[in-house]
Amino acid sequence: NIDGLHQESGVAEEQIIELHGNTTYAACLDCAARYELADIRARFERDGAAPCCTRCHGFVKTATISFGQAMPQAAMRRAEAATLAADLFIVLGSSLVVFPAAGFPELAKRNGAALAIVNREPTGFDGIADLVLNRPIGETLGAAFGVD
16 A cells, blocks of 8 residues: 555554555655655745755655556565465455566465455456455455444
8 A cells, every 4th residue: 555554554664565655755766765745845836846856866756656667676575575474365455457566466375375355346366366355345344353
């Protein structure tokens, strides 16, 4: 997820792996220096120019991974290790069409994990899943955990 909700849920920061980045802050495309969006916006409104990194002068944009942009290799390695260690791999609310991240469910399944997919629409991986629920996530997990 790219909206910071995992962090707000109380999950420890070191347990979160952000493959697609985060929209709650900005980062330099060259050196990965972090910038707060309010600061970037203020600089843009003051200067009217695209924000540049104060450290290396690279371009600064929201810290999301755009199509064609390389996935963060450290995060990919962590995600692969977690996938290979999983006994159960649960996909929540993903069409499973954006690779390479979409390949993790299949990797988990090939490595012996059970695969569950909860998504409103069918996915291309439904055929290999042990459980498929084409339902909204909130409704499904709320019912599972007794939360309205």
